Amino acid sequence: MMRSEIDVLTPQTLDEALNILQQRQAGLRIVAGGSDVVVQLRDGAMKAERFLNILSLKELRYIREKDDQLHIGSLTTYSDITNSQLMREHAWVLVSAAKQIGAVQLQNTATLGGNLGNASPAGDSLPPLYALDAYVVTRSKAGRRETPIEQFFVSYRKTALRPDELIEEVHFKPMNSNDRGAYLKLGLREANAISIVDVAAVLRDRSANDSFTEARVALGAVTPVITRARKSEKALEHKPLNEKILREAATFAAEDATPIDDIRGSAEYRKNVVVSLVYQALYEALYGRRKASG
């Protein structure tokens, strides 16, 4: 189908959009900020007969705290996340990823919901959301569904989103002064580079001796879906942490990851990078951005 033959439907309200999805016709694709969809469309990688343009749904663009959870509407852009005081104080791991996605132009248009829906293993907002134990809220005429983020991503580029649903928001427990976290990304350069490996680490509920009750380490761009480094996480919980333990935990991360080989890096290279990046992320989470060498 020629691009000149593709129609674009632009609903003005969420309800209108959900009505369209309830009677969804074959060949309908959802577009938000467009930064992935338009590229795929022009590459010929996306077959579409019509688009549902949801960028007009202002009601899905919000950041708020409610019932001890931070809620981010699916049409929130990375610039919105970076500029939000609430995010900077209580979700800085996600802010750090948002600032490293593309460059200013992309951060102004790309949306969090788009990153979830596109489901690329190199989606940079995904490791932080895994490390924050986020829930994905989806919405249809039939109502709302909440899915833990790990179950939302089913396999390579495949999500649990149903044909009649939209992604409404994500929510997670805010990070507070007893929590630590960091996000690090390795790309070919700083701006406009797709991740070779990215890592998010969150340590919750610190006690006086640098012991934490909960650790989350998530690896992006390594496997077909984001991987939690569970053995690393176990090695970090309920014990006073020091550099030696961080190094040991980082080594375990390579065991949880069976990396892919692709144009951006070989599996062997990625395995080495995972260990280094997990160590640096944990070091930065615990001690701040200092040397992190060794």
Next chain:
Amino acid sequence: MRIERAISFKLNGQQVTVNTPPAYTLLEVLREQLHVTGPKEDCAKGECGACTVLMNGQPVCSCLVLVSQAQGAEIITSEGLLKDGRLNPVQEAFLKEGAVQCGHCIPGMIVSASALLMRNPKPSVEEIRTALSGNLCRCTGYTKIIAAVQEAAKNWSH
């Protein structure tokens, strides 16, 4: 069958309406239908910034925006940064500093730099670099481009 829709937006201060296939990009419509050729198509993937325009005051890649998504928006290209037919301080400074080599990336650079000075009239070098990190110059003439933005900041009055 070819589909056309009437899309209206404000372009460089003037209200325009175009009949266009709704899944064309804003960049295609700007260049090919409205003949506003400041924004360029280079990578068509949002990686080079040559197509940068302001959409509701924010720099975006017009190659990644469907023209339908510009409905009702305010779009400003490098042409629209002129005030009363005179170059704005960024454009002046690019000339003065000789920040232009082949010139292809410059309209995008000027839009990104002007957007920076609109929200931060006294940027540090680091802030200039970050604001321009999505604009690639394949002549690699970055030194003079950064110098031009520093120069423009001296004369920026907003």
